[in-house]
Amino acid sequence: MNRTIIININGIVFHIEEDAYDVLRSYMIEVKKHFGNTADSHEIVGDIENRIAEMFNDRIVQGKKEVVTMQDVNDVIAQMGRVSDFETDGQEAEYTTEEGYDFPPVSGDRKLMRDPDDKVFGGVCSGLGHYFAIEARWVRLILVLLFVFGGTGFLLYIILWIVMPMARTRADRMAMRGEAPNLQNFKRSFQEEMEGLRSNFTGAEEGIKRGLNSAGSFIVRAFVILVKVIGVLMIVGLCGGLIVLVIAIIASFGFFGTDADMAMFPLNVIAPDFRTPMLISALVVAVIPFIALVALIIRILFNRSAMGQYTGFTLLIGWLIAVGFTTVYATRTLNDFREESTVVEEQPLEPYPVFHLTRNDMTVIRLQRDSADRISSIRQRAVVRNRNILEGQSRMYMRIVKVDSLQAPSLTYEYSAHGTTYERAAERAGKIDYDFQQQGDTLLFGSHFSIAKDDLMRDQRVYLKLNIPMGARLIIDRELQRHIWDLPFNQCEENYGYSDRPNKTEWVMTASGLKCAIAPPTPEETDVVIDTAGRLVDSLPANN
Amino acid sequence: MIVDNTQTQMRKGILEYCILSIISRGEIYASDIIGELKKARLLVVEGTLYPLLTRLKNNGLLSYVWKESTSGPPRKYYQITPAGTDVLNRLDTTWEELVFAVQTSTAGRPQGAGSEAPDDMVGSDPEANN
Numbered sequence: 001m002n003r004t005i006i007i008n009i010n011g012i013v014f015h016i017e018e019d020a021y022d023v024l025r026s027y028m029i030e031v032k033k034h035f036g037n038t039a040d041s042h043e044i045v046g047d048i049e050n051r052i053a054e055m056f057n058d059r060i061v062q063g064k065k066e067v068v069t070m071q072d073v074n075d076v077i078a079q080m081g082r083v084s085d086f087e088t089d090g091q092e093a094e095y096t097t098e099e100g101y102d103f104p105p106v107s108g109d110r111k112l113m114r115d116p117d118d119k120v121f122g123g124v125c126s127g128l129g130h131y132f133a134i135e136a137r138w139v140r141l142i143l144v145l146l147f148v149f150g151g152t153g154f155l156l157y158i159i160l161w162i163v164m165p166m167a168r169t170r171a172d173r174m175a176m177r178g179e180a181p182n183l184q185n186f187k188r189s190f191q192e193e194m195e196g197l198r199s200n201f202t203g204a205e206e207g208i209k210r211g212l213n214s215a216g217s218f219i220v221r222a223f224v225i226l227v228k229v230i231g232v233l234m235i236v237g238l239c240g241g242l243i244v245l246v247i248a249i250i251a252s253f254g255f256f257g258t259d260a261d262m263a264m265f266p267l268n269v270i271a272p273d274f275r276t277p278m279l280i281s282a283l284v285v286a287v288i289p290f291i292a293l294v295a296l297i298i299r300i301l302f303n304r305s306a307m308g309q310y311t312g313f314t315l316l317i318g319w320l321i322a323v324g325f326t327t328v329y330a331t332r333t334l335n336d337f338r339e340e341s342t343v344v345e346e347q348p349l350e351p352y353p354v355f356h357l358t359r360n361d362m363t364v365i366r367l368q369r370d371s372a373d374r375i376s377s378i379r380q381r382a383v384v385r386n387r388n389i390l391e392g393q394s395r396m397y398m399r400i401v402k403v404d405s406l407q408a409p410s411l412t413y414e415y416s417a418h419g420t421t422y423e424r425a426a427e428r429a430g431k432i433d434y435d436f437q438q439q440g441d442t443l444l445f446g447s448h449f450s451i452a453k454d455d456l457m458r459d460q461r462v463y464l465k466l467n468i469p470m471g472a473r474l475i476i477d478r479e480l481q482r483h484i485w486d487l488p489f490n491q492c493e494e495n496y497g498y499s500d501r502p503n504k505t506e507w508v509m510t511a512s513g514l515k516c517a518i519a520p521p522t523p524e525e526t527d528v529v530i531d532t533a534g535r536l537v538d539s540l541p542a543n544n
Numbered sequence: 545m546i547v548d549n550t551q552t553q554m555r556k557g558i559l560e561y562c563i564l565s566i567i568s569r570g571e572i573y574a575s576d577i578i579g580e581l582k583k584a585r586l587l588v589v590e591g592t593l594y595p596l597l598t599r600l601k602n603n604g605l606l607s608y609v610w611k612e613s614t615s616g617p618p619r620k621y622y623q624i625t626p627a628g629t630d631v632l633n634r635l636d637t638t639w640e641e642l643v644f645a646v647q648t649s650t651a652g653r654p655q656g657a658g659s660e661a662p663d664d665m666v667g668s669d670p671e672a673n674n
Binding site: 078 | 591598613617
């Protein structure tokens with residue numbers, strides 16, 4: 001099967017095979033070039049064209065042979081004569097166009113074009129290879145390395161793909177390889193192609209024959225089938241993953257979407273009016289590589305292109321656009337993290353010799369003692385509270401700091417948040433809602449803070465600084481331990497000598513900071529210390 | 545190389561003379577000229593003819609008329625002009641002089657001394673046309 005081209009020579013229409021057309025065209029170009037510098041070139045070329053048309057016409061039989069073939073063109077050219085056979089009159093005896101006939105026929109002028117015969121994606125690398133006379137694989141290697149280290153290779157490839165034209169015709173391909181566009185090279189190119197085709201066919205046949213004849217043919221076939229099965233499984237897996245991904249993204253979009261009240265983690269980072277476009281672009285960014293991967297596997301396995309070139313190109317363009325959108329929105333979102341601001345508040349505490357530090361768990365809505373007399377907490381996530389901020393993100397952290405024994409104890413709140421500007425960040429930090437209560441000598445710390453329902457997650461944090469005067473004692477609930485930095489709780493717990501971990505640990509503020517109030521060898525002392533808390537401070541640091 | 549060049553030059557000069565002679569017989573179509581020249585073993589490819597015809601026509605030695613063809617495009621039929629006939633007559637004289645010159649020059653040579661090719665190609669063919 002051959003594609004035909006319709007040409008018009010001196011008013012007569014011919015259907016000519018594509019290859020034959022290439023040869024004819026190059027022949028006519030040569031002829032024109034040859035006669036180009038004579039005054040009568042137009043007329044001479046017209047005569048020649050006219051004659052060619054006539055010869056074609058003689059060869060065409062309506063209803064039987066309606067297409068001009070390569071054979072016809074070759075015959076006609078043989079009859080008309082090569083340009084090298086043309087002898088012009090005396091003035092042009094020295095006019096020799098065909099100096100470059102010797103091999104290799106390289107004109108030196110190469111064109112930078114994409115090679116459709118040797119391509120992975122767009123034939124950019126092989127085109128570059130032709131241009132610089134390097135094997136395409138080295139160009140590919142360099143580009144892949146560029147892609148891996150820094151990612152510029154990808155951008156470069158895209159730009160080159162857009163800039164470099166595809167070498168569609170044989171003449172283009174020869175220009176790309178730097179071969180002079182004369183008839184000899186055309187024929188050579190055509191013959192090479194035919195031979196390549198033929199050797200491909202014979203090669204395939206041989207391969208099949210060898211595969212079938214050899215003793216290991218069964219193993220070979222089994223292996224091929226196995227590979228294909230694995231490939232199909234991979235495709236199925238990928239498609240499954242793709243569907244799950246799409247459903248996940250669409251679901252999160254559909255259920256929580258633009259509703260600011262209900263936005264969950266990844267969404268609550270994004271401003272509400274960005275959410276829809278960002279979700280869509282993220283979806284496209286995620287989905288297209290899956291499709292490409294599936295197509296690639298199909299192509300590798302079955303040696304069949306799963307999608308047309310234009311489809312692939314469209315997908316690539318779509319992907320790039322989506323990446324662009326995602327980047328823009330991500331940048332704008334990141335921009336909202338640029339400035340950090342911290343708001344500090346200080347609250348005086350009523351002084352007590354002993355403080356009981358306990359935690360109010362904000363993530364649990366009820367605690368319940370079950371019938372089996374074992375304390376179990378039914379940890380029901382507080383659905384309404386803290387919906388728009390992550391548990392780990394919203395946890396309160398505190399330090400316990402020593403102040404002079406004459407000073408009153410106090411609590412310092414440090415609220416911090418991010419925003420586009422310092423003011424915006426400060427405003428956001430001010431909106432952080434954190435609950436602390438002093439009930440007598442009990443200090444009740446909220447485990448987590450919360451942010452306003454319509455506020456976005458902007459790295460809000462709460463640090464507490466509990467300022468304890470020297471000599472004061474602290475009894476710290478175990479639950480609160482993970483909110484406090486820099487205290488060796490494990491060591492202090494061991495001092496109690498219990499088999500279980502104690503529910504509370506006792507600490508005392510000394511000149512060198514907070515120390516465990518319990519001495520290692522004498523666990524009985526615990527009760528005494530608790531009872532006489534606060535007044536026997538001087539003797540205790542020595543025990544530690 | 546020099547032999548090639550000499551042969552080419554010889555043939556080139558004779559070709560125009562032969563074409564004029566052929567056309568002088570009567571109105572003729574380009575591809576029929578080719579046929580005649582092929583018969584005379586003087587020309588192998590058609591492409592050579594068209595520039596020559598054009599040049600002769602531009603010098604006023606030939607003219608042509610377009611004639612419809614039964615199949616294919618219209619054809620150019622060439623015929624000789626009075627000026628062409630005049631030139632042809634003068635060329636006839638020149639050719640006779642040349643034949644005399646060649647015969648005189650080659651007369652004293654020993655026969656079959658490897659000089660067949662030029663004799664055959666330059667000598668005999670134009671004679672046939674004459």
